[in-house]
Ligand SMILES: Nc1ncnc2c1ncn2[C@@H]1O[C@H](COP(=O)(O)OP(=O)(O)O)[C@@H](O)[C@H]1O
């Protein structure tokens with residue numbers, strides 16, 4: 001018998017064996033929007049690795065082919081090429097979805113004239129009045145302003161953004177679904193202002209039954225058995241975050257199944273096996289967690305580090321608690337803006353506020369990661385590096 005296969009797959013997102021769980025309500029909301037001719041865009045934003053690409057691909061699979069022609073495209077892969085080349089690639093994807101060759105390559109100009117005036121009308125003629133072209137643009141706006149400045153203005157990133165915006169304003173037939181991985185706080189506003197009619201929604205954790213199904217995948221493929229308490233433990237740690245739950249299960253699976261003989265009964269996973277997989281999970285999740293951490297301000301880092309160091313798993317404490325920790329540690333840690341940090345951390349989904357005034361970590365794995373990688377002392381050193389006068393100013 002072949003070696004058992006780890007069913008927990010964390011990428012690339014197009015992996016054919018990857019299964020999609022949950023988000024039913026969001027999918028229905030999106031599809032209702034796309035069926036409405038007055039809606040031409042949907043924006044899905046959220047943290048890196050929360051499942052935006054997975055959701056976009058699921059929309060593509062779910063849309064009825066009688067009513068829609070969904071086209072998945074990741075402009076990020078084309079950021080440095082001229083617009084004409086990007087549109088030629090996009091048209092290839094459309095042609096492939098339609099199963100016909102519409103135009104010869106090389107006819108696409110860098111102003112998008114051929115694409116808008118010739119190519120799209122041909123597509124509309126082929127799909128008929130009742131079928132809607134839906135562009136699924138993944139990671140629509142991902143470059144930092146500095147990266148953007150480094151690009152010559154003629155390259156696709158600027159040109160593509162501008163072109164799509166113009167297309168949205170002048171052609172009401174296609175619909176657009178965008179995902180964006182930018183920081184949660186400024187994005188919703190930005191997008192709503194830019195794309196007036198956009199439906200905007202944040203992508204966050206999975207619902208409980210979906211999380212449980214994601215975890216129990218290895219039972220479905222006959223390679224593991226979980227006790228109910230083990231499943232509960234994983235949910236406590238990963239909090240419905242599909243990627244972190246997937247990473248934790250991946251490690252549990254590796255540790256439990258690596259040495260099982262083929263044809264032996266599936267090993268049982270208890271809370272102990274989950275606990276034993278924690279260190280490896282934090283290491284595997286390092287890049288995704290560092291991304292969240294790097295997106296926070298210094299005030300947020302200070303407050304989050306203070307909390308991570310002093311609250312227990314699942315514990316919620318009054319806002320003042322974090323400030324008390326700072327005061328007892330070093331008064332200069334109470335930097336300007338620190339009073340806003342708890343709220344900002346909730347907006348970023350680092351903290352949670354289940355009851356007015358009481359804060360705790362949204363995802364316990366992230367609390368552990370901060371405690372391990374960014375203790376308060378280290379954050380204090382960072383503050384001193386940035387602002388050696390802080391001691392005098394605020395101390
Ligand atoms: N709904 C879901 N069902 C199953 N796995 C998911 C789901 N959402 C995310 N994942 C897991 O999380 C990983 C990261 O998701 P991805 O869509 O690439 O995130 P993003 O595009 O937001 O960075 C996926 O490879 C997959 O393992």
Ligand SMILES: [Mg+2]
Pocket residue numbers: 052053054138139
């Ligand atoms: Mg993605």
